[in-house]
Amino acid sequence: MREVTIILVLLFSSSLVAAFCPLDKIHRVGHCSYRIVCINTISDINLDSECQGSSNYNVQVDVILQNASDTFHVGADPELFTMITTLSIHGNWPRTELSFLDNMYRLRNLHIINNNIQQIFNSPFQNLVSVENIDLSYNRISNIEDLFQFETRPFKMHSISLAHNSIVEIPGYAFEELSSLVELDLSYNYIRELREEPFSNLTNLQVLRLNNNKIKDLNGALHNLLNLRHLYLRSNEIQKFDMGTINTINHLETFDLSKNLIETIDPTLFPRHWKHLSNNSICRIMLSDNHIAHIPNASIEVFERFRRNSNKPIYVFTKLDLSNNSITNIEYNAFSLMQIISIDLSNNRLTDFIVNADDLIYVRYLNLSSNYLNRLYYESFSSMHNLQNFDLSHNYMEYFPDQSLSNTHSLKYVNITYNDILELHSLRITFHPEGGYLDLSNNGLSSLIIPENEAIGLKELALNSNNISDAYLIRLTDQHNLTRLDMSNNFIVELDESSLQLPEKLDYLDISFNDIYRIAPSAFIRLNNLQTLRLSHNQLKVIDHGVFRGLSILMNLDLSFNEIGQLDSKVFMDLKMLSLLSLRNNGLNILDNDGWLSRKQDLTVYLDDNNLSCTWLAKALTDFNRGYSRMHPSVLKPVLTGNSIQGIPCKQEVQNLEYPSAKYMTDERLLIINQNILEAVQEQTSLLRKFMWHSILQDAERKTALNVV
Secondary structure, three states, rough: HHHHHHHHHHHHHHHHHHHOOOOHHEEEOOOHHHHHHEEEOOOOOOOOOOOOOOOOOOEEEEEEEEEEEOOOOOOOHHHHHOOOOOOEEOOOOOOEOHHOOOOOOOOOOOOOOOOOOOOOOOOOOOOOOOOOOEEEOOOOOOOOOOOOOOOOOOOOEEEEEOOOOOOOOOOOOOOOOOOOEEEEOOOOOOEEOOOOOOOOOOOOOEEEOOOOOOOOOOOOOOOOOOOOEEOOOOOOOOOOOOHHHHOOOOOOOOOEOOOOOOOOOOOOOOEEEEEOOOOOOEEEEEEEOOOOOOEOOHHHHHHHHHHHHHOOOOOOEEEOOOOOOOOOEEOOOOOOOOOEEEOOOOOOOOOOOOOOOOHHHOOOOEEEOOOOOOOOOOHOOOOHHHHHHHHOOOOOOOOOOOOOOOOOOOEEEEEOOOOOOOOOOOOOOEEOOEEEEEEEOOOOOEEEEEOOOEEEEEEEEEOOOOOOOOOHEEEEEOOOOOOOOOOOOOOOOOEEEOEEOOOOOOOEEEHHHHHHHHHOOOOOOOOOOOOEEEEOOOOOOOOOOOOOOOOOOOOOEEEEOOOOEEEHHHHHHHOOOOOEEEEOOOOEEEEEEEEHHOOOEEEEOOOOOOOOOOOOOHHHHHHHHHHOEEEEEEEEOOOOOOOEEEOOOOEOOOOOOOOOHHHOOOOOOHHHHHHHHHHHHHHHHHHHHHHHHHHHHHHHHHHHHHHHO
């Protein structure tokens, strides 16, 4: 018994050893290139012999080590550690020396993320002569004083991430030996001051992330970052930004000062870096979520200096975000010297927008939403030939500013929702050749007539949540490019043959969430290209025959959330291409589906939250499963409680429900079966006739040949 126990222990121990780096987790992804996942420690890995210690091949060994202690390397093969080039390690080490790094002289990428590290001792990276990227994010590190000390300066070091830690202070010499560093991430810490110029030696740094800290003043910490291109200072406590701080930075492309406490803007800020960037560059200036109230004119001094030093034009575009401030005034030449392509002024306190139109020639995106505007001036928009996206929502406009937009011919998206427009008599604007979208929802419109040669290129129109009670007053027949129309959330009560004065090309119509109780036959007769029709959330109780006449290519029909208690499938006979029908939440008691038995195309019918009997449902599912019917009963949300079949709710019958004309109805399933049998017999008879006729011809030919002889 003792011998058996020893054998079992040995077997168990050997299985544990094998589990360190399971064979199914060791992948050869290329020549001398491996991806390996290990647990607890790293062992039992056999690389190809030609790759071990080879200097002829680019050996790459990427290891992910899970559930490890920081002493996992004790007793392991040190030779194996020297081969690792990328190490991602997961454990729980509040205090550590990372001594397993001592022999990893080929390591290029180190990821020790979310390991609960509070303190790291003894400069563990000093022997990593090949290291390029170190990621220590999502820990609890507070002290980095001697963390990045090296025996030999790491000239290949590219990026360091210390994001999401507990750093409060950065010593002046913390990154002294990292002159090759290109990207440094110190975001989401508790840094308050930068007094000792900790970045003074980072002359090759291009990306610096200091966002989400508690910095109040940069104290000249950026002076030596001559090659910095992307500076992120979002979510700090900076009240004033001294332009001298970035006076030596000549290549800044991203300047994010959003969500601070800034109240004023230096007039030299916007045009500061143009002449240093190459053609077709984009400079992003983000000043959103501050306390800015006034945008001054661009500096005349900078303008004159720029004019004197410019030998040839340089096309550098600017994206400017000033949203979520308290701006009440923008001076006329505030955007001079910028080839600006995007301006976001949303959520401010503007009552007018009067600027030099020549400064907005290149603007493609303009957001003036959530202000206090009640008029626009043509003079500010006259040169905006490239405007594509214009947002004027959530203002106090009482008219559509088509005159201001008369010189724009590239509009793709115009949002005028949540204004006070009650009437609209003209839309003299031109959309992009590819088509445009106009949102006039949430106004007070009750009628809309767009004459021919206006709103040229309009493809999608939103009129939802207005005051429309008579659909006839929406006259869009001359909009030959219009394909989608949303008139949901209005007060339409009925539709007849003349109600929908809409273009024939329309393929999507939404009139859900109205008060429609009646739809007359042929109400959609002009819309023969319609593919989707939404009629949900109305007050329909009856669907008459002929209602859907003319909708021969309609594919999707939504009748959910109405009050249809009984429905005859024959009312859908005109819908030959219908593939999806929603009848959810109607309280249906009776659905006569015999009209679908002869369909040639599959039809999915959603029946959530109705009162159909389980007998009817079982029969309908059986018909579909056996191929008698192409109608597939279904639900969007299968039920788990109550009476149901295949997740479709149904009512257990207490008494036999009798269809209105059950005594006179024929079982069409039997007719279809008989029809199929007759067709098969006819086909066989035809084949037999062909065979017999062929035999008769052959016999005649033989007899003729004998007579000739």
